[in-house]
Amino acid sequence: MPRAGLSHDAVVRLALEVVDEGGVRGYADLTLAKVAAKAGVAAPSLYKHVGSLADLRREVALIAVREVTAAATSATVGRAGPDALHALGSAWRSYAHAHPGRYAATQIGPDPDDPADAEPRAAAAESVRVVGAVLQGFGLPDDRLIDAIRAVRAGVHGFVTLELGGGFRMREDVDQSFGVLLDMLVAGVTTLATPSAPLDHDTAGSLR
Amino acid sequence: MPRAGLSHDAVVRLALEVVDEGGVRGYADLTLAKVAAKAGVAAPSLYKHVGSLADLRREVALIAVREVTAAATSATVGRAGPDALHALGSAWRSYAHAHPGRYAATQIGPDPDDPADAEPRAAAAESVRVVGAVLQGFGLPDDRLIDAIRAVRAGVHGFVTLELGGGFRMREDVDQSFGVLLDMLVAGVTTLATPSAPLDHDTAGSLR
DNA sequence: CGCGTTGGCTAATGGGCGTAGCTTTATGGC
DNA sequence: GCCATAAAGCTACGCCCATTAGCCAACGCG
Incomplete structure (x- = not known):
């Protein structure tokens, strides 16, 4: 009985293939059985290389988050201000277009309490830092930076998810x-960065 | 053997309970077994009232979409312009907070080709129309209305999904x-509505 | 060469969806 | 009041998936 020559990395690689081939639903439909089939191996054999389906998913998600971060980072080097923000958003969206399944993996928020999710948590924080770095260039007051980061993330992520989900x-x-x-x-x-701050949000009354 | 007195609507109602009790993951974790347990009935019995798990999910999603739409609609009656947009966004977000599981159900885009998805499709279109109606009040040029609708949907939906997913x-x-x-x-x-249109988007170069 | 480690395997468990076919309950017409 | 029939349960089953247990063969180092 010949060996398939698998390894941890090989299994993850195959899982990524499965995710990529499944389109937007690729991550949701990721299954050990499919990975095993692709590897030409019985499903239980995968446990020699991977702890569980949950572990494999976590790893795929981690890679996806790092890839978006890398794409966003490399798109914004040497740019600043509006130029950088455009580049960031476009790179983000381009990644989602190129790898819809992986982008979907990105949407599963890491459990803040689960120690196994420490790496994903750090990776997510890193991706937020890239957005923050781009927005730093706008000279925002410190207490507004977080609002700006959230608005940008919401807008770009929301657009991309709606688009991938066929919402448009x-x-x-x-x-x-x-x-x-x-x-x-x-x-x-x-506008948020200008001292006169016309966008100053009237906290009272606008919510609830 | 006594009867449980189920009905189509009763099953859907129980499914909504399961979804509500499951938090953000309530919809993803919706299962016929759980509904059956809650009904005090064996799982196959549900098939007397519901075609399949997919059907039940579809129905739950449909209700959720209609509820968000209703919340958004009733929050914006008698309002216009910025006031209406604030009310719309806040109502949208409030619904998601009150029913995270149901809001998650909202995110599954109806299949444009599947005839069974005709109702969800119509409901989704209706919810978009509410956004459009609010934005009409800003006096946008016709060819910009769609961009505005998408931006608002992206921003609000993105913010809410990130928030619910623990992204903040x-x-x-x-x-x-x-x-x-x-x-x-x-x-x-x-700004998009002002004739001088400082936001006029330079199509060339800004994407890809 | 030998032997331990490692990477496969099969078998089996448990859970979920869904189908088939049986039985009992409720109902409504006579 | 009785009975036929439809509706609403049930159990048994098949299939797919994840996961565990335990076995055996291949590889690689001494």
């Missing part, structure tokens, strides 16, 4: 809409 | 951040 009909205009969103975010962040 | 640490400031986001959206849409 009339497909043609989506690029334009994303450009408009980025422009709105740039304008919003810029 | 430092919980205290989240309300403030959401207020800032809404202000940014208001400002962005307003």
Whole structure:
């Protein structure tokens, strides 16, 4: 009985293939059985290389988060201000287009209490830091930076998830809409940075 | 052997309970076995009232979408402009807070081709129409309305999903951040509506 | 060469969905 | 009041998946 020559990394690699081949649902539909089939191996054999399906998912998600972060980082080196923000958003969206299954893996928030989720947690924090670094260039007051980061993340992530989920009909205009969103975010962040602060949010009354 | 007195609606109601009790993961973890247990009935008995788990999920999602739409609608009656947009966003987010599991159900995009998804499709379109109606009040040019709708949906939906997924640490400031986001959206849409259109998006070069 | 480690395997358990077919309950017409 | 029939349960089963246990063969180092 010949050996398949698997390894931890090989299994993860195959899992990534399964995820990639499954489109948007690739991550949700990731299954040990599929990985085993792709490896030409019985399903239980995978346990020699991987702790559980949950572990494998965690690892795939970790890779995905790091890849988005890397894409965002490398897209923004040498850029600043609106230029950098546009590059960040476009890189983020491009990654999601190129790897919809992996991007979906990104959406599973790590458990703040589970020690096994420490790495994913750190990776997520790192990806947020990239957004923060780009927004630093706008000269925001310290107490507004977090609001700006959240707005940008919400806008870009929300757009991408809606788009991948088929939430936008009339497909043609989506690029334009994303450009408009980025422009709105740039304008919003810029306004937030101006000392006169027209966007100063009246906390009372606007919520609940 | 006494009868449980189930019905289609009763099963759906129990499914909603299961979803509600499961928190954010309630919808993902919805299972016929759990519904059956809650009904005090063997799992196969449910098939007398429901076609399949997929059908039940579809129905739960449909209800959730309609509820968000209703919340958004009733929050915006009698309001216009920035006021209406704030009310819309806050109602949307409040619904997600009150029913995280149901809101998660909302995120599964209906299959554009599946005839069984016709109702969910229509319900989703209706919810988009509410956003559109609110944005009409800003006097946008026709060809910009769709961009504005998408930006608002992306911002609000993205914020809520990130929040529910535990994407925001430092919980205290989240309300403030959401207020800032809404202000940014208001400002962005307003600018988009002004004839001089400083936000006119330069299509070339900003994407990819 | 030998032997331990390692990477496969099969078998089996448990849980979930879904189908088939049986039985009992409720109901409504006579 | 009786009985036929439809509706609402049930058990038994098949299939798919994850996971555990325990076995055996291959590889690699001495």
